[in-house]
Amino acid sequence: MDALVKLRIKQVLKGDQNAFGEVVELYKDKVFQLCFRMLGNRHEAEDIAQEAFVRAYVNIRSFNIDLKFSTWLYRIATNLCIDRMRKKKPSVYLDAEVAGTDGLDMYSQLASDIPLPEDELETLELQETIQAQIIKLPEKYRSVIVLKYIEELSLKEISDILDLPIGTVKTRIHRGREALRNQLRHL
Amino acid sequence: MKCPNEAIEYMHEYLDEEISEENKELLKKHLQECEDCRNYFHELKKAIALVQSTSHIAAPADFTARVMANLPEENKKVKAKRWFRNHPFLTAAAMFFVLMSGTVLSTWNQDQQFSFSKQPSLVVENGTVIVPKGKTVEGDIVVRNGDIKVEGRVKGNVTVINGKQYMASAGNVTGEIEEVDQLFEWLWYNIKGTGKEVLDINENEEKK
Ligand SMILES: [Zn+2]
Numbered sequence: 001m002d003a004l005v006k007l008r009i010k011q012v013l014k015g016d017q018n019a020f021g022e023v024v025e026l027y028k029d030k031v032f033q034l035c036f037r038m039l040g041n042r043h044e045a046e047d048i049a050q051e052a053f054v055r056a057y058v059n060i061r062s063f064n065i066d067l068k069f070s071t072w073l074y075r076i077a078t079n080l081c082i083d084r085m086r087k088k089k090p091s092v093y094l095d096a097e098v099a100g101t102d103g104l105d106m107y108s109q110l111a112s113d114i115p116l117p118e119d120e121l122e123t124l125e126l127q128e129t130i131q132a133q134i135i136k137l138p139e140k141y142r143s144v145i146v147l148k149y150i151e152e153l154s155l156k157e158i159s160d161i162l163d164l165p166i167g168t169v170k171t172r173i174h175r176g177r178e179a180l181r182n183q184l185r186h187l
Numbered sequence: 188m189k190c191p192n193e194a195i196e197y198m199h200e201y202l203d204e205e206i207s208e209e210n211k212e213l214l215k216k217h218l219q220e221c222e223d224c225r226n227y228f229h230e231l232k233k234a235i236a237l238v239q240s241t242s243h244i245a246a247p248a249d250f251t252a253r254v255m256a257n258l259p260e261e262n263k264k265v266k267a268k269r270w271f272r273n274h275p276f277l278t279a280a281a282m283f284f285v286l287m288s289g290t291v292l293s294t295w296n297q298d299q300q301f302s303f304s305k306q307p308s309l310v311v312e313n314g315t316v317i318v319p320k321g322k323t324v325e326g327d328i329v330v331r332n333g334d335i336k337v338e339g340r341v342k343g344n345v346t347v348i349n350g351k352q353y354m355a356s357a358g359n360v361t362g363e364i365e366e367v368d369q370l371f372e373w374l375w376y377n378i379k380g381t382g383k384e385v386l387d388i389n390e391n392e393e394k395k
Contacts, residue, residue, distance in 0.1 A: 054257050
């Protein structure tokens with residue numbers, strides 16, 4: 001995968017815009033997922049994920065080809081999410097979205113193209129609750145928790161993405177876990 | 188019940204997969220004895236499992252197409268270069284006509300000397316054209332076989348043929364900044380005018 005990505009990026013650097021399309025294909029789900037878990041709103045997540053890819057393209061010359069592209073890309077996306085989060089009041093958007101739809105919120109919408117057996121509705125409800133709890137986390141804990149447990153990245157990668165020392169990342173993960181324990185233990 | 192202060196710390200070390208064998212034993216032992224800590228540990232692990240269980244969601248179907256539609260337009264030069272690469276025969280033919288017209292090759296030979304657009308307030312030092320600090324040049328600057336250093340401002344395009352441009356900071360030049368440093372690029376720069384129609388036809392062709 002890394003070798004393929006490097007090849008595509010070299011083509012992009014030579015001016016081949018189409019090669020960038022393949023890079024987007026490779027990472028779109030991960031970047032979208034990251035934005036969605038950070039922001040809790042599908043439309044906003046898509047906007048930010050789109051912007052992350054456009055910025056990556058525009059700034060591709062500043063990417064060091066010897067480093068891991070995903071780290072660089074996640075860094076752009078994470079920073080955009082954090083910016084967006086700082087500009088908003090926490091947890092408003094989730095409620096707004098739930099209120100704006102007839103009881104079916106983002107999860108059911110996401111899955112609407114797949115027919116749902118009855119007992120899966122319960123799973124969906126649980127997933128909503130968990131997502132709502134992730135969104136409740138303060139921004140600095142939320143980003144490390146999402147990167148660690150949803151994107152499944154190593155402490156080193158998280159430290160590179162957030163530009164924080166590993167020790168700080170660890171402390172934040174611990175605090176984030178403590179907060180989640182508190183919020184989720186009654187489920 | 189007496190819990191060691193480190194009990195929770197050990198739990199996190201365990202969850203980070205960074206616990207020493209020694210601490211692991213201590214934690215294990217304490218968990219066997221202490222129900223509170225056992226519950227606590229269970230709740231931590233449950234929280235993680237729940238977060239991990241949130242199903243993976245996919246980007247919308249038209250995601251990539253939308254990104255591609257939002258990318259800035261490809262640089263004209265890059266587009267032309269790619270076209271040249273993909274159509275070597277036509278390129279050679281086009282070059283032939285351009286060269287046959289005679290002007291390009293003879294100007295290439297003439298152009299080996301250092302020269303630059305005469306603009307007031309430009310200073311020259313050792314083959315480097317300098318836009319001094321605090322000065323503004325109104326109009327385009329072309330430098331051949333030399334470098335340019337922009338410390339002031341340029342209200343126009345800066346083109347450097349066979350040289351480099353140095354900018355004190357971005358935004359000092361209102362127009363386009365271009366370095367043309369190879370015969371090929373130089374040729375393209377020259378046929379941009381004469382060959383403009385050819386390139387336009389090519390672009391239309393590419394869209395088909
Ligand atoms: Zn205990």
